[in-house]
Amino acid sequence: MTLRVLVADDQEIVRTGLAMLLNSRPGIEVVAVAADGQEAVTLGQSLRPDVCLLDIRMPVLDGIEATRRLHPIPVVVITTFDLDEHVFAALQAGARGFLLKEAGADLLDQAVRAAASGDALIAPSVTARLLGTFATGKARRKPLEPLTDREEEVLAVVARGRTNQEIAAELFISLSTVKTHIASLMVKLPARNRVEIAMWAYQNGRV
Structure with a gap:
């Protein structure tokens, strides 16, 4: 289409x-x-x-x-x-x-x-600077449920502005696994999309 x-x-x-x-x-x-x-x-x-x-x-x-x-x-x-x-x-x-x-x-x-x-x-070239500035002064908040080690890895890579394909290649996992982890992060943080996932990462010192 x-x-x-x-x-x-x-x-x-x-x-x-x-x-x-x-x-x-x-x-x-x-x-x-x-x-x-x-x-x-x-x-x-x-x-x-x-x-x-x-x-x-x-x-x-x-x-x-x-x-x-x-x-x-x-x-x-x-x-x-x-x-x-x-x-x-x-x-x-x-x-x-x-x-x-x-x-x-x-x-x-x-x-x-x-x-x-x-x-x-x-x-990717502006993720750290923009979201880092956005996070200044923002209160940290805990996820609704603890993140797994793999979810922490995916979180960090999402915060660097990587696409799903790039995340899969960097972490040596399948594209469907990346999507599953991102969906889980959206529920646990909570976040509506990967932009909010990245914001949470910077606000909470994950990057």
Whole structure:
């Protein structure tokens, strides 16, 4: 099945480039582009794409508020700045992940597919800095049930922004086993997705 994507960025050269990158990937089609957050919301609510890729800083309506209004359509936010506090607000608004604009085609592809499948992806290059900053001052909390040694290993790798395939390769386990452990972590922590799993890891000194 082809994933239908909406791209929103106020810079024409950026949104055109993102659309071209996504359209070059098998099974992905950009069905609309928008120049500001309000246009993204209007098009998103009309076309109901599978995923929206939104810039954080846009005129009329920023990416944070657009993310909130587009719910439950999955959103991946993208920014130029790796220490942008607005990214945290976007995650709280329901974004399924975030990337830097320097991300390559492969990471962009992975982020869109992860969001469409109900998962989330954080750019590996910014995970520690962003989530570490987010965790500052946050109260630590215990899991509902103790984590197994393997779950602790999976937790640490998820917090580094790795995909399920990368986790499986690094820990020498099957993809289905990775998914089982992540599902268990979501119940025990509790967390709604891998973004919240990573946040918990940083808040509780697991990374």
